[in-house]
Amino acid sequence: MEPFKTHTGVGVPLRRSNVDTDQIIPAVYLKRVSRTGFEDGLFAAWRGDETFILNSEPFKAGSVLVAGPDFGTGSSREHAVWALMDYGFRVVISSRFADIFRGNSGKQGLVAAQCEQMDVEQLWKILENDPGTEVTVDLEAKTVRAKDFVASFQIDDYTRWRLLEGLDDIALTLRHADEISKFESERPNWKPVTIPAASS
Amino acid sequence: MTATRPRTLAEKVWESHTVRRGEGAEPDLLYIDLHLVHEVTSPQAFDGLRLAGRQVRRPDLTIATEDHNVPTVDIELPIADPVSRTQVDTLRRNCKEFGVRLHPMGDAEQGIVHVIGPQLGLTQPGMTVVCGDSHTSTHGAFGAMAFGIGTSEVEHVLATQTLPLRPFKTMAINVDGKLRPGVTAKDIILAVIAKIGTGGGQGYVLEYRGSAIEALSMEARMTVCNMSIEAGARAGMIAPDETTFAYLKGRPHAPKGADWEAAVENWKSLRTDEGAEFDAEVYLDADELTPFVTWGTNPGQGLPLSASVPDPEQIADETARYAAEKALSYMDLKPGTPLRDIKVDTVFLGSCTNGRIEDLRAAAEVLQGRKVADGVRMLVVPGSMRVRQAAEAEGLDKVFADAGAEWRQAGCSMCLGMNPDQLKPGERSASTSNRNFEGRQGKGGRTHLVSPLVAAATAVRGTLSSPEDLLAGADH
Numbered sequence: 144m145e146p147f148k149t150h151t152g153v154g155v156p157l158r159r160s161n162v163d164t165d166q167i168i169p170a171v172y173l174k175r176v177s178r179t180g181f182e183d184g185l186f187a188a189w190r191g192d193e194t195f196i197l198n199s200e201p202f203k204a205g206s207v208l209v210a211g212p213d214f215g216t217g218s219s220r221e222h223a224v225w226a227l228m229d230y231g232f233r234v235v236i237s238s239r240f241a242d243i244f245r246g247n248s249g250k251q252g253l254v255a256a257q258c259e260q261m262d263v264e265q266l267w268k269i270l271e272n273d274p275g276t277e278v279t280v281d282l283e284a285k286t287v288r289a290k291d292f293v294a295s296f297q298i299d300d301y302t303r304w305r306l307l308e309g310l311d312d313i314a315l316t317l318r319h320a321d322e323i324s325k326f327e328s329e330r331p332n333w334k335p336v337t338i339p340a341a342s343s
Numbered sequence: 344m345t346a347t348r349p350r351t352l353a354e355k356v357w358e359s360h361t362v363r364r365g366e367g368a369e370p371d372l373l374y375i376d377l378h379l380v381h382e383v384t385s386p387q388a389f390d391g392l393r394l395a396g397r398q399v400r401r402p403d404l405t406i407a408t409e410d411h412n413v414p415t416v417d418i419e420l421p422i423a424d425p426v427s428r429t430q431v432d433t434l435r436r437n438c439k440e441f442g443v444r445l446h447p448m449g450d451a452e453q454g455i456v457h458v459i460g461p462q463l464g465l466t467q468p469g470m471t472v473v474c475g476d477s478h479t480s481t482h483g484a485f486g487a488m489a490f491g492i493g494t495s496e497v498e499h500v501l502a503t504q505t506l507p508l509r510p511f512k513t514m515a516i517n518v519d520g521k522l523r524p525g526v527t528a529k530d531i532i533l534a535v536i537a538k539i540g541t542g543g544g545q546g547y548v549l550e551y552r553g554s555a556i557e558a559l560s561m562e563a564r565m566t567v568c569n570m571s572i573e574a575g576a577r578a579g580m581i582a583p584d585e586t587t588f589a590y591l592k593g594r595p596h597a598p599k600g601a602d603w604e605a606a607v608e609n610w611k612s613l614r615t616d617e618g619a620e621f622d623a624e625v626y627l628d629a630d631e632l633t634p635f636v637t638w639g640t641n642p643g644q645g646l647p648l649s650a651s652v653p654d655p656e657q658i659a660d661e662t663a664r665y666a667a668e669k670a671l672s673y674m675d676l677k678p679g680t681p682l683r684d685i686k687v688d689t690v691f692l693g694s695c696t697n698g699r700i701e702d703l704r705a706a707a708e709v710l711q712g713r714k715v716a717d718g719v720r721m722l723v724v725p726g727s728m729r730v731r732q733a734a735e736a737e738g739l740d741k742v743f744a745d746a747g748a749e750w751r752q753a754g755c756s757m758c759l760g761m762n763p764d765q766l767k768p769g770e771r772s773a774s775t776s777n778r779n780f781e782g783r784q785g786k787g788g789r790t791h792l793v794s795p796l797v798a799a800a801t802a803v804r805g806t807l808s809s810p811e812d813l814l815a816g817a818d819h
Contacts, residue, residue, distance in 0.1 A: 160662050218759075241545065300367075337404060
């Protein structure tokens, strides 16, 4: 994972709450077995509507999405994060994120920045009044800035540290392989195993 | 021995699986007892293992099935959609390469991942269960800590059998009283979601408790826990009791002999202690509940069937009002329309929410001797091949066929429309599944979430209905 310190890019105001992961990427795009190339599935149904924000300049080139509360609800599909990143987004700002989406973002290096709803509204106004305004997201300082407006955001310290360092989670866990083995040796022996398949 | 602090069920399961307690901001490392795998969220995880030269640490705690993509007709033929076929073939190759047990399409144990785990007796009280699927919360019905994960975490569990996680907050959902006839577990959970909202459970594990929950069968408890994610929760749990033990006893992977005794002894300790504190509590009166249906495009937009489509102008909160306007426009509904007047084209009975044998029995009882209304298509998709087999042994397939419904093979089917079972643009369904999101059941499709009883009655009348409406001497 690439380390993330700061990012500056065109902000996209998405005035919708409950943007579920079926909207971010519909199920038909989930049949692929690759890890890249999901940008065509991003907001696929909404992009069919020519008034949708990503269909207009200069938002097409956006990289900081500013959305309503409860972003990323529903399905656990990490494809939602892949689609946002493949399209070019590096940051999503919302006042509330669904837990699984937030977790998936942290694994992939997409910053899920949680701002107060009043700050989201302020960002919406700035981005709508002057389309193409760039938003700067500083992960070290935990701030977002657009023109003169600055707001702080929340992100858990551990995820922030991993993103700043660009660290791989599995490698971190494997540092504790001996503790995992010890735990395994103490599990009750009546806990089920899947193999061999029990006859039924 | 010093008395321990009173703990909730969730805390007990968490603590008994903590490999390593995190220091400072660092998360705990949680051991995973069972990892369920399916074709959609696993290919990139197996690829990741290959790239890093890693193995599956515990294939013996891992099991895979084909469910999301599989067709529900002509399953003896190759899958017609080449992209779906590739995904299913990829799962088969990965399971073979990494030594993971797989139940492929057509196999006697194949089915929706959340139906087969409990059915095989692999889901047991006090376990940690994960799957790359948000409805993993289903398994919490057994007093397990079960939650959905993304593909990076699937890879993490495959490689390490653990996950780094911060402990979840706890919320008690107290449902006391007695459900009236015709009111089901589905109505309980739809009412809970409408009450706390789609974000109300964020960061929490919900523990459903109270007399109405204790009175539920295991299958009904699974329906409740299944939709915890629709309230935004990480997981949902119900303390195991005699109902749980009776369900598990004798299942293929349930402990046997002395192991059974040891296990039950352990399971009996899995209750929230007297005096334990939850971070939040919610109360619901079961006596007050009536059949519940959704009118909008998120599962929190639900109302009793006797209500009318709400008027966005009367919603004070600006964000909620705008969401309601958008939802009504997508759903093509007018404020004030009685929900009972809404006509549907399709009825879907199935999914990990309501695709088990009791769900099929409940619907069949309503359909017995009746017909699906003209112009309505009803799909009945059992949650697993075992459910299908059991239904056929009881003659339920005949009841469905005689009523004019389609009797299908097992899979996720129209719950998410990854296979050919989809709504056409503009079509409207009454569906026993879990999500009424825009386009969820097919591009442009409109979904009303309902219980199996409401689904069956709706199929007969052609408009959203409860079984009571059939007795009231309606035209049909």
